[in-house]
Amino acid sequence: MSSKKILVMGNEAIALGAIRAGVRMAAGYPGTPSTEILEAIAKHNDGRIHVEWSVNEKAAMEVGAGAAYAGARTLVTMKQVGLNVASDPLMSLAYIGVKGGMVIVSADDPGPISSQTEQDTRTFGVFSKLPVFDPSSPEEACEMIGEAFEFSEKYQTPVLFRPTTRVCHACASIELPEAMQISEPEGFVKDTMRWVIFPRTSYLNHIRIEKRNAKLSETLSEYKRNFILEGDKKKGIVTGGISYAYTREVLPEGTPLLKISTPHPFPEELAVRFLKDLDEVLVLEELDPMIERQLLQIAGRRHLPVNIYGKLTGHTKNAGENSTESVRADIERFLNPAENAVSDELAADAPASDDIPELPVRPPVLCAGCPHRASFYAVKKAMKGKKAVFSGDIGCYTLGNAKPLDMVDTCLCMGAGVTIAQGLHAIEPDAVNFAFIGDSTFFASGITGVVNAVYNGNDIVLVVLDNSTTAMTGHQPHPGTGKTIMGDVAAKISIPAILRGIGVERIYECDPLNLNEAVNAVREAAQGSGVRAVIFRSPCIAVSRSEKCCEVKQETCRKCKVCIRELGCPAIVTEGDSVKIDATLCCGCGICASVCPFDAIGEVNCHE
Amino acid sequence: MNKNCLLCGVGGQGVVLASRLIAYAAMEKGYFARTAETIGMAQRGGSVVSHVRIGERIYSPQVPVGSADVILAFEAGEAVRCLPWLKKDGLVIADRRIVKPVTASLGGGNYSAEEMTGYLKKHADRLILVDGDAICREAGSSKVLNVALLGAAAQSGALGITPEEMLDAVRKNVKEKYIALNEKALMLGRKAGGM
Structure with missing residues (x-):
């Protein structure tokens, strides 16, 4: 070797590259696919780096x-919607x-696989006028982040660094x-004209930035990671990010x-x-036709007799991820349009593979024993037959929308459930409007919405699903x-204390x-304004693995399947005809036992 | 040597660790390795696929369709789902069991292990069906299916990694208190792989 x-x-x-570049501050908020960057910085921290999960x-x-x-030198990490x-x-x-190099990692999620949008951080770069670095592989990202730090420091501007899921x-x-x-960092040097933003300085800075970016375009034409692989054909490919790898x-x-x-x-x-x-x-x-637009502008500006194809011309798909297969097909059609028009038709006519058995869909579900299932079920039971709307939020508990729970009627973005519920209620006051929010989301962006409700006298039932982690x-x-x-060990900030401080008087904790206790609490909370x-x-x-598990007493079970129909627990x-509990998945939460009309489910001790 | 391996199963079965162990073993032999993993929302009971690619001039972290030398399936239905990735003459090593999703328990369709293994027998050029239930019972833990499948894969020779090299990777990457258990699982897997 x-x-x-x-x-x-x-x-x-990315984390190791940043550490080698001398990063001294790393702050971020968790979000797939970016989360492990900050965790890796913490893992490899020699004690000289201030690392923090910021509140948002x-x-x-x-x-x-x-x-x-x-x-x-500073690293800030987030996912694209975090930006x-x-x-x-x-x-x-x-x-x-x-002054110190500042790299903002905003990880994009084509697909999307784990996000609300397919937005493109590269486009944010254009909007904010900031340089963007776009790595194609882990090994390139590791080196590129060091270059991004040097670049940032040299030009005294923050830079965006945009990996996508398949790089992350x-x-x-x-x-x-x-x-x-x-x-060593020099420390803060006071300079009002530099650090205090004013309309006048912003005007001057705007001129400076436009001039700088024109110059950077020249500099970046010489950057080794922008390069041409020569060929002898008159048809060429331009690509970047993971699509370069494909x-x-x-x-x-x-x-x-051209990469x-x-x-x-x-x-x-x-x-x-x-x-x-x-x-x-x-x-x-992937995502926006960002490179395509730039090339179109250049070809127009420079009067180049070249046709540019991509998303805008319908030659590639304009949503979702690329893959080796999609790229292969795109290139074949591009290089041999006539032949492929025929084979495309043939492919469309060909029967989808003959005898493939029907495969189950496996949508993500709340884990067996997840306390969110119990919370949703309690609210559902308490509000049965009553007019209620359930606003959800971002987290595992968005999965409460799945059948059979079906308890998330709206979900938009971090913290939005709390405020959307207020707007819904203002227009439809005879409904009870619930807002479900997790503990981490509450701290990130839920508090403002509660202040808004108390201040404006808006009616909502806030349900905080506190599972003691960002799950x-x-x-x-x-x-x-x-x-x-x-x-x-850090100061533990109390959610009920915050709510009391804001002026929420009726708080039920359970x-x-x-x-039973949970259903009663919801029934009481649903009353009043x-x-x-x-x-x-x-x-x-x-996080806190239980040793307990539940078991179906086969002699008592009437096979009514109420437990399955009501809860949708994967355990x-x-x-065949009988109902069983998978002991390897079950955590003994006991909700199924509470639901069973025949008392046929009991708790047993099961140690593996 | 260029090898592509696809590992598939259901979230929580230890697919990611298995893919890392293959990559580790390959790198110990001096090869370049890439892997791609499923992380995030899809892990919650969803289908999980890990890709491992070993060798030279590999760019994409994902195995292209039709080019997997080996598919290691932790669940028979997931093996069927991933079969398009298998290259001609490729090898499928699959647990013969299925994991029923909640949707199936709620009354959607008849999802049967026999149908899945039947399809695999018909369509995989080379197939090793593993009795994961028996292996886990004999090893004394339901968590060792991943290492057992690695044992079967190493025994088959299809990954270019010998059973000894795989054993070494397991020893160096598994928590000390679980080494003996995993050694046993690896051996049971090797037997399933034709030792």
Whole structure:
């Protein structure tokens, strides 16, 4: 074996690259596919890095900005929709700039696999006028993030770094780059004209930024990660991000290729060198037709006689992920349009594979024993036959929308359930409007909505599903857990105390696994007006694993399947005619026992 | 050596760890490796697929359709779902059991293990069906299916990784108190793989 390589996930590669670049501040908010970056920084922290899960992305961006003002290399991490939350500080920070290098990682999620939108951080780069780095693989990301830090520091601007899911969650054999020698942060140097944003300075900064970006376009034409693979054909491919990897798998011999690693500012001179000898170009990219638009502008501006194809022309699909297969098909159609028109028709006529048995769909579900199931069921039972609307939010509990629970009527974005419920109720006051929100989401962006309700006298039943963790993204601590990302003990911020402080007078706290108590609490909370809060407190089963489990007493069971129809718990299965509980999945939450009309389910001790 | 391996199952079965162990073993032999994993919302009881690619000039982290040398299936129906990835003459190693999703328990369709294994027998060029139930019972844990499947794969030779190399990868990556259990599972898997 040659040099020592390690198998590293893309997100960890980004973290290790940032550490080698001398990062001293790392702040973020969890969000798939970005979460593991900050966790990996914490894991490899030698004690010199301030690492924190900030309360949300806006807070992370601002904490990061402060550190970068003081001259420290700073990393801020989030997913693409998190960048929306952080966009207020970001837009202004783009004008102000930084002193220490500041890299903002915003991970995009084509598909989307785990997100609300298919938005494109590269487009955010154009909007905010910030440079964007777009890696194609974990090993490239590891080196590129160091270059992004140097670039940021050299031009005193924050830069965006945009991996996508297939870079974040892929692993590769990586040889770690040498650690950079970075001097200690200088500290904050007062300078009103520089650090205080004013209309007058913003006007001047705007001029400066436009001038700088024009110059950066020239500089980036020489950046080694923007490059041309020469070919002899008159038809070429332009690509970037993970689509570059798919393209290299299938690129026919002799086809020229342009790889774009900095989609903004676009390396125009390099693109002109590539386009000038070609007749036709196909752009392969995910999300927005970002590269395609840039090429169209360049071809127009420079009067280049080249046709540019991609999403805008219908040559590639305009939503969802690319794959080696999709890219292969796109390239074949592009290179041999006549032949492929025929084979496409044939393919459409060909019968879908003959005898494949019907396969079950496996939508994500709440885990067996998940306390959210109990909470939703309690509310459902309490409100049976009454007019009620259930606004949900972002987290595992969005899965409460699935049948048979069917308890999430709206879901928009972080914290929106609390406020949407208020708007719904204002127009339809005879309904009881519930807003479900998880503990981490409550801290991230739920509190403002509660203040809004109390202040405006809006009527809602707030249901806080407190499972003592940020579950969906892999169990990160948050302000209510009493722990930090570094494992240190922290002040434990109390949700009922916050609610009382805001002025919520009716607060019911209970364990959702105690079904009767939970149903009664909801019934009481549903009465009256103003903000009423129910706090369902029970830890996530993945965090505090139970030793208990339940069992169906076969001699008592009447096979009515009420437990299955009411709860949809993955541990309750049918075997032939009979109902059984899978002991490996069951946590003994006992909700099925409460639901069974014949007392046929009981708790047993089961140690493996 | 270029090898592509697809691992498929249901969230929570240990698919990710198995893919990492294959990559680790390949890297110990000096090969470049890539993997791609399912993380996030899809893990909650959803179909899970891990890709492992070993060798030179590999760009995509995912195995292209029709090019898997081996499919390691932790669930028979997931093997059927992933069969388009198998290359001609590729090998499928699958647990013969199925895991019923909630949707099936709620009354959707007749999902049967026999139908799945029947389809695999008909369509996979080379197939090893593993009795995961018996292996887990004999090993004394329901959590060792992943390592047992690795044992079968190593025994078959289809990954270019020997049983000894796989054993080494298990020893170096599994928590100390679980090593003996996993060694046993690996051996049971090797027997299932034709030792």
